[in-house]
């Protein structure tokens with residue numbers, strides 16, 4: 001999965017600082033044109049003169065040579081004055097060199113993994129430590145790491161493989177009546193042991209898979225605030241009726257929306273909040289709207305004025321969204337996000353904010369990895385349970401049992417890194433910050 005070429009990236013936080021570090025990895029000769037001096041292929045720190053077009057910059061470099069560097073390749077840590085203009089200029093010069101390109105997110109660590117410098121658990125720990133956004137997330141990642149789940153999953157996978165081998169042997173010798181590779185009961189018992197162990201690892205919370213378990217995010221606000229227009233823009237189709245007349249939406253309309261980082265929410269367009277007219281229908285609509293707001297996991301308070309003076313009935317904290325941001329307002333917006341659903345302005349920002357407001361991990365490595373591991377374990381368990389069920393049936397269907405065991409193995413392989421490393425690797429390394 002790693003692309004060839006030498007790579008470079010700033011390893012410092014954005015902004016100015018006394019010193020900045022740029023990391024380079026790959027082939028030292030690719031980087032040689034950057035410097036007046038010849039860069040010896042030997043470990044150590046030295047002062048050099050760096051070329052920035054006609055200008056010259058004194059810099060310090062720390063060279064590590066393959067295979068003893070972080071990436072396992074020849075590497076240079078380049079220390080330069082930390083002004084952000086200098087850093088971006090230097091990076092531009094570096095990635096303009098033939099054979100050198102900007103590193104992808106996580107690429108240094110991906111290379112370390114491919115070059116055998118890190119185990120998958122260690123690579124995940126790097127990802128997680130960089131990205132863990134809060135204490136709870138870090139604790140979750142630590143829980144997974146400290147129990148060296150990779151090793152355990154390998155153990156479970158080898159037990160399941162053994163069962164599979166026996167089942168397949170049974171199928172191969174099905175015509176020889178006296179050969180029984182594994183009795184259904186024995187198979188079921190062996191799987192039960194593994195299931196018991198895996199069960200201890202999956203988190204207590206149910207996975208958010210079924211539609212009902214996806215967080216519900218409602219759009220609330222005055223009539224004609226632009227809720228339905230925003231809803232349609234986020235959903236990507238004209239699902240809700242839009243009209244200039246206030247009071248267009250009368251009922252709750254729900255659609256699943258994909259968010260950055262692979263998470264999903266159920267977005268709900270609601271009727272506008274009005275002073276309740278004294279008729280049965282209006283009251284019923286208001287009641288429905290209020291109960292949707294109260295039950296929601298997150299509320300998007302839509303207000304084209306950006307003042308958010310309306311009280312939302314029973315809502316916990318709401319994300320303040322100024323709609324119709326193409327229309328000027330005479331005061332400063334007090335919104336968390338200003339959007340225009342007509343041309344899509346800031347809708348990506350809004351999507352990220354929705355993920356955060358709905359309590360989804362979003363695109364951070366810790367959450368994504370923990371969720372992926374959890375879902376792989378659950379899937380593996382489900383397949384093993386089906387295999388048990390099939391084994392206990394009157395006529396054991398060995399072909400189907402073998403199929404289920406193979407699927408369980410695929411899932412466990414996601415964690416042990418043996419069978420389907422690419423997918424999980426891609427996931428891990430993409431969630432890194434660039435420069436790691």
Ligand SMILES: Nc1nc2c(ncn2[C@@H]2O[C@H](COP(=O)(O)OP(=O)(O)OP(=O)(O)O)[C@@H](O)[C@H]2O)c(=O)[nH]1
Pocket residue numbers: 222223224225226227228229230241242243244245246247248249250270271272273323324325326327339340341342
């Ligand atoms: N200029 C501008 N107009 C918008 C924007 N979004 C919506 N509108 C217009 O505002 C009017 C009301 O839009 P809706 O999306 O139906 O508003 P709503 O909040 O769903 O209204 P109700 O269902 O009646 O509560 C329509 O005429 C839209 O075309 C926007 O971003 N900019």
Ligand SMILES: [Mg+2]
Pocket residue numbers: 227228229240241242248249269270271
């Ligand atoms: Mg509407």
